[in-house]
Amino acid sequence: MSDLTPNTSLSNEGEQVTLGPLEEYRIESLPANAYYIPNFLTPTESSTLLSHISSHPWTTLTHRRLQPHPAPLTASGHLLTSKSLPQWLDTPIVDRLLQLTFDLTRANSENKKGIFTISPHARPNHVLINEYPPGTGISPHEDGGAYFPVVCTVSLAAHIVLEVTPKRDIYSSSSSSSSSSSSSTSTTTTATLPPGNEENGNGEETVYKIYQEPRSLLITMDEMYTSHLHGISAVSADEGLSSTTVANWNLLDDDTKKTIEEGNGTVKRETVRISLTYRDVLKVKDAGRLFGGRGFK
């Protein structure tokens, strides 16, 4: 943590969340830009969210379940609804996301810039909730062009390790990509390895590991969004975790680091992990006005 600003420590032992400027949470060992905020939610807020989630219907995929709010995207990546996010997904999370600023000095509130300041709707309008029982994951993918390129992921109930790899096709013309998918309008990419440091010396591809604690927030944007793939291995224990392999090690809770060290770098996935992914879908059409000639907003 930097000491750029006073009064910015984040603790919710007393059930209060105080957010510092984003720079405090930047994962410095990653390409620009990723931010990791531990204890983004209080334990009470987490329990309340989990009970709301359990009262809503799930869409079942082959290995996991998801909930799109307020509606699933169309195959072409449009949000076609007159509904906005339900209140329980909006408060307190969206309020808190909009509070996060890049302003280090906080001297001039007029100039404060936030993560959604220049996004089309100036706030997230879509949340995809994913459930990962131990042993499940999500294949490496990118989130594609349906969204403004900022992704905010809240983790609940259990830890998970997100793996991020450089997209090979930015270096190679022999790439192919194809749009999918029912769940997250993701794009899969295959190509040859790039030159330079994308191999670790053993002929293996670089994989950045981001350890996400329960109640944490991960924000990815910029090159991390546009030039990298992300995924979660379908394993029942995460292995090879250490201060050198976990990109956000310095931002983790001391108890988490202890658990990892006591397990010699292995942490079992004991329970289901739930994630809430907040994004701004670029193209929204009010379904109630579909035939009234109103354009996208």
Ligand SMILES: O=C(O)CCC(=O)C(=O)O
């Ligand atoms: O659950 C996660 O942390 C990742 C989800 C994801 O990548 C997606 O929904 O596009």
Ligand SMILES: [Fe+2]
């Ligand atoms: Fe994704």
